[in-house]
Amino acid sequence: xxxxxxxxxxxxxxxxxxxxxxxxxxxxxxxxxxxxxxxxxxxxxxxxxxxxxxxxxxxxxxxxxxxxxxxxxxxxxxxxxxxxxxxxxxxxxxxxxxxxxxxxxxxxxxxxxxxxxxxxxxxxxxxxxxxxxxxxxxxxxxxxxxxxxxxxxxxxxxxxxxxxxxxxxxxxxxxxxxxxxxxxxxxxxxxxxxxxxxxxxxxxxxxxxxxxxxxxxxxxxxxxxxxxxxxxxxxxxxxxxxxxxxxxxxxxxxxxxxxxxxxxxxxxxxxxxxxxxxxxxxxxxxxxxxxxxxxxxxxxxxxxxxxxxxxxxxxxxxxxxxxxxxxxxxxxxxxxxxxxxxxxxxxxxxxxxxxxxxxxxxxxxxxxxxxxxxxxxxxxxxxxxxxxxxxxxxxxxxxxxxxxxxxxxxxxxxxxxxxxxxxxxxxxxxxxxxxxxxxxxxxxxxxxxxxxxxxx
Amino acid sequence: xxxxxxxxxxxxxxxxxxxxxxxxxxxxxxxxxxxxxxxxxxxxxxxxxxxxxxxxxxxxxxxxxxxxxxxxxxxxxxxxxxxxxxxxxxxxxxxxxxxxxxxxxxxxxxxxxxxxxxxxxxxxxxxxxxxxxxxxxxxxxxxxxxxxxxxxxxxxxxxxxxxxxxxxxxxxxxxxxxxxxxxxxxxxxxxxxxxxxxxxxxxxxxxxxxxxxxxxxxxxxxxxxxxxxxxxxxxxxxxxxxxxxxxxxxxxxxxxxxxxxxxxxxxxxxxxxxxxxxxxxxxxxxxxxxxxxxxxxxxxxxxxxxxxxxxxxxxxxxxxxxxxxxxxxxxxxxxxxxxxxxxxxxxxxxxxxxxxxxxxxxxxxxxxxxxxxxxxxxxxxxxxxxxxxxxxxxxxxxxxxxxxxxxxxxxxxxxxxxxxxxxxxxxxxxxxxxxxxxxxxxxxxxxxxxxxxxxx
Numbered sequence: 051x052x053x054x055x056x057x058x059x060x061x062x063x064x065x066x067x068x069x070x071x072x073x074x075x076x077x078x079x080x081x082x083x084x085x086x087x088x089x090x091x092x093x094x095x096x097x098x099x100x101x102x103x104x105x106x107x108x109x110x111x112x113x114x115x116x117x118x119x120x121x122x123x124x125x126x127x128x129x130x131x132x133x134x135x136x137x138x139x140x141x142x143x144x145x146x147x148x149x150x151x152x153x154x155x156x157x158x159x160x161x162x163x164x165x166x167x168x169x170x171x172x173x174x175x176x177x178x179x180x181x182x183x184x185x186x187x188x189x190x191x192x193x194x195x196x197x198x199x200x201x202x203x204x205x206x207x208x209x210x211x212x213x214x215x216x217x218x219x220x221x222x223x224x225x226x227x228x229x230x231x232x233x234x235x236x237x238x239x240x241x242x243x244x245x246x247x248x249x250x251x252x253x254x255x256x257x258x259x260x261x262x263x264x265x266x267x268x269x270x271x272x273x274x275x276x277x278x279x280x281x282x283x284x285x286x287x288x289x290x291x292x293x294x295x296x297x298x299x300x301x302x303x304x305x306x307x308x309x310x311x312x313x314x315x316x317x318x319x320x321x322x323x324x325x326x327x328x329x330x331x332x333x334x335x336x337x338x339x340x341x342x343x344x345x346x347x348x349x350x351x352x353x354x355x356x357x358x359x360x361x362x363x364x365x366x367x368x369x370x371x372x373x374x375x376x377x378x379x380x381x382x383x384x385x386x387x388x389x390x391x392x393x394x395x396x397x398x399x400x401x402x403x404x405x406x407x408x409x410x411x412x413x414x415x416x417x418x419x420x421x422x423x424x425x426x427x428x429x430x431x432x433x434x435x436x437x438x439x440x441x442x443x444x445x446x447x448x449x450x451x452x453x454x455x456x457x458x459x460x461x462x463x464x465x466x467x468x469x470x471x472x473x474x475x476x477x478x479x480x481x482x483x484x485x486x487x488x489x490x491x492x493x494x495x496x497x498x499x500x501x502x503x504x505x506x
Numbered sequence: 507x508x509x510x511x512x513x514x515x516x517x518x519x520x521x522x523x524x525x526x527x528x529x530x531x532x533x534x535x536x537x538x539x540x541x542x543x544x545x546x547x548x549x550x551x552x553x554x555x556x557x558x559x560x561x562x563x564x565x566x567x568x569x570x571x572x573x574x575x576x577x578x579x580x581x582x583x584x585x586x587x588x589x590x591x592x593x594x595x596x597x598x599x600x601x602x603x604x605x606x607x608x609x610x611x612x613x614x615x616x617x618x619x620x621x622x623x624x625x626x627x628x629x630x631x632x633x634x635x636x637x638x639x640x641x642x643x644x645x646x647x648x649x650x651x652x653x654x655x656x657x658x659x660x661x662x663x664x665x666x667x668x669x670x671x672x673x674x675x676x677x678x679x680x681x682x683x684x685x686x687x688x689x690x691x692x693x694x695x696x697x698x699x700x701x702x703x704x705x706x707x708x709x710x711x712x713x714x715x716x717x718x719x720x721x722x723x724x725x726x727x728x729x730x731x732x733x734x735x736x737x738x739x740x741x742x743x744x745x746x747x748x749x750x751x752x753x754x755x756x757x758x759x760x761x762x763x764x765x766x767x768x769x770x771x772x773x774x775x776x777x778x779x780x781x782x783x784x785x786x787x788x789x790x791x792x793x794x795x796x797x798x799x800x801x802x803x804x805x806x807x808x809x810x811x812x813x814x815x816x817x818x819x820x821x822x823x824x825x826x827x828x829x830x831x832x833x834x835x836x837x838x839x840x841x842x843x844x845x846x847x848x849x850x851x852x853x854x855x856x857x858x859x860x861x862x863x864x865x866x867x868x869x870x871x872x873x874x875x876x877x878x879x880x881x882x883x884x885x886x887x888x889x890x891x892x893x894x895x896x897x898x899x900x901x902x903x904x905x906x907x908x909x910x911x912x913x914x915x916x917x918x919x920x921x922x923x924x925x926x927x928x929x930x931x932x933x934x935x936x937x938x939x940x941x942x943x944x945x946x947x948x949x950x951x952x953x954x955x956x957x958x959x960x961x962x
Contacts, residue, residue: 152745152848153877175747210697211667224935239939241666241697262747289608291631291718331787392608421609479682483695483947490942 052093052137056113060093060137063105069096080138083125084184084372086381087466089132091118098143100254103219106139107252111221116499119248121160121192124184126384127465129196129247133499139252141191146255149174154260155214160191160253167258176260179206182461183372190256197245199461201368204419205295205329206261208461210244215257218243221492226251242487247463248498250491264295267333269361272344273320273351277301277402280322281395284418286343287326288391292336296327297419298368301402304375304415304426308367311374316351317367324418325368371415379411379428383440383467387451388422388460400450401425408443410436422460448474464502472504508549508593512569516549516593519561525552536594539581540640540828542837543922545588547574554599556710559675562595563708567677572955575704577616577648580640582840583921585652585703589955595708597647605630610716611670616647616709623714632716635662638917639828646712653701655917657824660875661751661785662717664917666700671713674699677948682707698943703919704954706947720751723789725817728800729776729807733757733858736778737851740874742799743782744847748792752783753875754824757858760831760871760882764823767830772807773823780874781824827871835867835884839896839923843907844878844916856906857881864899866892878916904930920958928960 052060052072061067071077071094081088092115097103110117116136123130132138144159147166151174156167164185167178181200182188188198194216199208217227228240243250274280280299287297300308300323309317317323324344328336337354344352355361376382389397398414401423405412411430416423427443429436448458452474459468473481485503488495508516508528517523527533527550537544548571553559566573572592579586588594600615603622607630612623620641623634637656638644644654650672655664673683684696699706730736736755743753756764756779765773773779780800784792793810800808811817832838845853854870857879861868867886872879883899885892904914908930915924929937941959944951 150846150848152741153846154744155846207667211663220935222935225933226935226939227933228936239698239936239943242695242943262749285608288610293718390606390609390611392606477681477683479676479678479680480684480695483682486946487695487698487943490946491939 057093060095060105060109063109064095064102065099069098069102070094071096079123080120080140081132083123083128083130085126085128085131085467086383087128087131089136090134091132091138092135094138094140096140096143100219100225103139103141103252103254104223106137107219107221108223110137110496111223111494114494114496117496118498119195119252121189121195122163122184122187124182124188125192125196125465126386126462127196127459127467129463129465129501131466141253142189144254149176149260151176156258156260158190158256158258160189160256162190164188164190164193171260172263175263177263178212178258178260179203180209180212183369191253194244194253194256195246195248196463197461199417199422201296201298201417204297204417205293210241212258213240213244213256214259216240216243216253217255218251218253220251221494221497245463247465247501249488249501250497252497265330266295267328267330267356268337269355269364270326270328270337270340271316271351271353271355271364272324272326272349273316274322275348275350277322277398278395279347279349280324281398283324283343283347283349284394286347287340288419290339292332292339294326294336294340294419295329296325297417298325298415299323299418299423300368300371300415301413303405303411303413304371307374307378307413308371311370311377312366314363314367316353320350323367325364368415375413375426375428379430380432381429381436383427383444385425385444385447386416386422386460386462387425387447387456387458388420389451389454389456391419391421393454393456394418394421396454397423397451401447404443404446408439410439410443412443417460420460421456445471466501469502469504472502513549516551516561516565519565520551520558521555525554525558526550527552535579536576536596537588539579539584539586541582541584541587541923542839543584543587545592546590547588547594548591550594550596552596552599556675556681559595559597559708559710560679562593563675563677564679566593566952567679567950570950570952573952574954575651575708577645577651578619578640578643580638580644581648581652581921582842582918583652583915583923585919585921585957587922597709598645600710605632605716607632612714612716614646614712614714616645616712618646620644620646620649627716628719631719633719634668634714634716635659636665636668639825646714647709650700650709650712651702651704652919653917655873655878657752657754657873660753660873661749666697668714669696669700669712670715672696672699672709673711674707674709676707677950677953701919703921703957705944705957706953708953721786722751723784723786723812724793725811725820726782726784726793726796727772727807727809727811727820728780728782728805729772730778731804731806733778733854734851735803735805736780737854739780739799739803739805740850742803743796744875746795748788748795750782750792750875751785752781753873754781754871755779755874755879756824756827756871757869759861759867759869760827761823763830763834763869764827767826767833768822770819770823772809776806779823781820824871831869831882831884835886836888837885837892839883839900841881841900841903842872842878842916842918843881843903843912843914844876845907845910845912847875847877849910849912850874850877852910853879853907853912857903860899860902864895866895866899868899873916876916877912901927922957925958925960928958
């Protein structure tokens with residue numbers, strides 16, 4: 051815990067002294083994100099203004115103290131788990147939000163919740179496509195720090211594709227702004243900052259572009275008796291050249307978890323589920339094609355819905371999953387690998403085989419259209435030996451993913467969870483380049499230390 | 507010119523000695539890009555393999571010689587104009603091209619011409635959207651170095667949005683690969699390299715994603731008696747929430763230049779022209795809306811075409827422009843500013859006013875839907891006083907653009923042409939961050955020195 055003299059010094063610099071918290075008993079949520087790791091920070095600041103952010107940065111620099119920024123804490127890689135003795139900086143109260151309807155842009159404080167932005171944009175017939183599963187809690191600041199993806203990213207792209215400008219405070223206390231629209235000249239500092247997991251600077255304002263709300267066609271639920279049949283259907287859809295707005299895969303065990311959480315007709319006893327959304331503009335052709343691919347690949351249950359309530363029910367199968375799987379087990383570790391779409395059936399097969407041979411319960415679901423699969427490793431008991439098996443299984447999965455030309459993380463980031471595996475994917479000069487960029491932004495290693503990079 | 511001992515040493519390291527050229531009399535084109543600046547290099551290497559690139563890099567490092575990479579030389583910011591005594595490295599012969607149909611990706615050598623990629627992708631029903639006006643000459647390497655845009659970028663995004671991986675040789679001679687699909691973790695080195703104008707490393711391979719070829723609806727030509735009416739039409743289309751695939755603006759003088767180059771019905775005596783392409787999926791609704799906005803804003807001539815040949819003729823109005831304007835004058839300097847779309851009418855008005863008050867001939871055209879305007883400053887005589895006026899006018903335009911929340915370059919890059927104006931747009935910490943990134947990649951300042959940054 052931070053000593054009282056230091057606390058007094060820091061709180062005097064904030065816009066209101068009560069923004070500093072040194073007793074975490076009412077703030078347990080600030081010790082972790084959605085993974086299993088817990089940190090032991092020294093204090094917590096709720097920044098309400100850019101001045102509060104600068105005060106926290108200046109204090110940490112003066113005292114060589116680690117500073118760990120956080121949004122809503124919904125991350126899945128330990129990205130905001132506090133370093134020992136660190137100052138946690140929550141930006142969730144920085145919620146200023148303005149929309150320029152004509153230019154189709156929004157200016158957001160880092161604490162704006164994704165769903166707030168979606169709702170506000172919807173008033174103007176606009177939307178912000180990157181929608182992580184936790185979109186009703188996750189903040190824009192956290193989304194930018196992790197370069198969040200989501201269900202609609204298949205057709206519309208990820209956070210990086212929508213951020214057009216950033217403002218932040220560097221560790222030296224300077225304000226830095228990457229210009230709105232400035233994606234075409236100079237070095238793209240904005241794009242280095244997106245996905246930098248709070249290790250380079252503290253984001254205080256985010257400019258994003260919006261798009262006219264796309265009209266949705268049909269939502270399709272297809273159940274299969276064999277996961278490989280589902281994977282083949284994904285491949286057939288991809289080969290057709292038509293792009294659904296959403297294309298999600300759940301294996302039988304994930305479907306069962308979801309169905310226990312909330313029952314949905316057609317999900318029971320399936321070995322795999324696909325959820326497909328077609329866009330209004332080629333609804334007829336694409337829905338018909340999906341139907342015929344499902345039948346060809348021995349689909350056991352098929353529903354096509356367009357009624358709003360019934361569609362909402364179908365999406366709950368997917369949106370409930372993260373919590374449903376978490377509740378199922380004592381310990382859940384979730385990986386989010388991604389492979390080129392042509393290798394997706396191979397990956398599905400590999401995970402099914404791993405599930406058959408491992409003593410752990412393993413299930414998988416994800417953005418199939420992007421080749422992105424969330425693989426969950428579950429321990430029912432939380433015993434030490436399960437952790438060891440988990441570590442071996444995860445290493446096997448990640449190694450196989452990289453062999454298939456894929457990536458360790460489709461959208462969750464590196465954080466604590468994947469840092470040791472980074473050298474699997476990146477060569478020495480690339481890792482070295484990243485480390486040198488970290489050094490020029492943060493030579494004392496004060497900003498979110500210990501994240502992203504494997505040990506020294 | 508490079509001395510013969512050095513030339514001997516270098517040519518011996520190349521895969522074939524004749525890849526080295528020291529006499530530029532047959533290679534005048536390699537002294538410049540599409541701007542007016544000419545360089546005085548010492549020699550030229552045509553790299554055919556990554557080994558040739560590494561040999562050139564090693565040679566330059568050993569001799570502290572500047573190395574200036576280039577693609578087709580179609581750039582509009584002096585980005586590949588050779589530094590004095592430098593070694594020019596052409597990658598235009600590195601033309602390996604393979605397409606993975608199922609994953610919708612292409613692996614390209616830096617010398618692959620944009621149109622080659624488009625043609626090859628078209629065989630699989632796929633396309634690569636970023637299409638600079640010079641797409642039948644420009645290379646993928648050059649496109650990546652400049653983060654090239656194009657006519658279709660309004661709906662589909664720029665080069666940055668399609669590059670999923672890069673391979674290159676660093677100045678220390680190391681091979682560096684940013685992983686395919688690796689856009690979500692670690693620092694985004696790939697995105698720093700895109701648009702870095704050959705100042706950070708030499709690109710030797712580019713992985714891009716492709717999309718199913720979008721079906722085109724109608725192509726519309728609309729002529730106006732007043733540029734402000736055309737700008738209002740752009741604003742009305744934008745406000746409608748429907749997004750055309752292309753939305754181009756030409757002022758009267760630009761239209762006249764194009765019409766002198768190749769005559770097209772309806773273009774003569776117009777004060778402004780819009781060219782609009784609607785996508786097949788909402789062809790009817792969007793074409794009808796465009797028609798009605800054009801009429802409301804007193805359009806003087808309107809044509810809606812869908813016949814392939816007649817459509818092609820309409821696009822030549824736009825594609826001919828760069829050459830047409832260049833032929834018109836002794837000296838042409840082309841700026842490509844961009845502003846938030848809500849400020850586009852203000853920008854149009856400012857340029858029209860500048861044209862009325864300046865002794866120079868000034869015209870403008872551009873990707874109106876993106877708020878991107880190419881403003882051309884023409885001197886008929888090439889006299890010194892014209893250069894001085896040009897400099898003043900350009901400074902006024904760029905200052906006004908930044909005041910409107912815009913950017914100095916929508917798509918052409920900084921190069922030599924805009925480096926002195928960079929501090930208008932970027933604050934000190936941001937410029938400093940860029941310089942530090944340059945230093946860690948290239949501490950001796952050997953790669954394309956003198957580009958992007960204002961003098962020391």
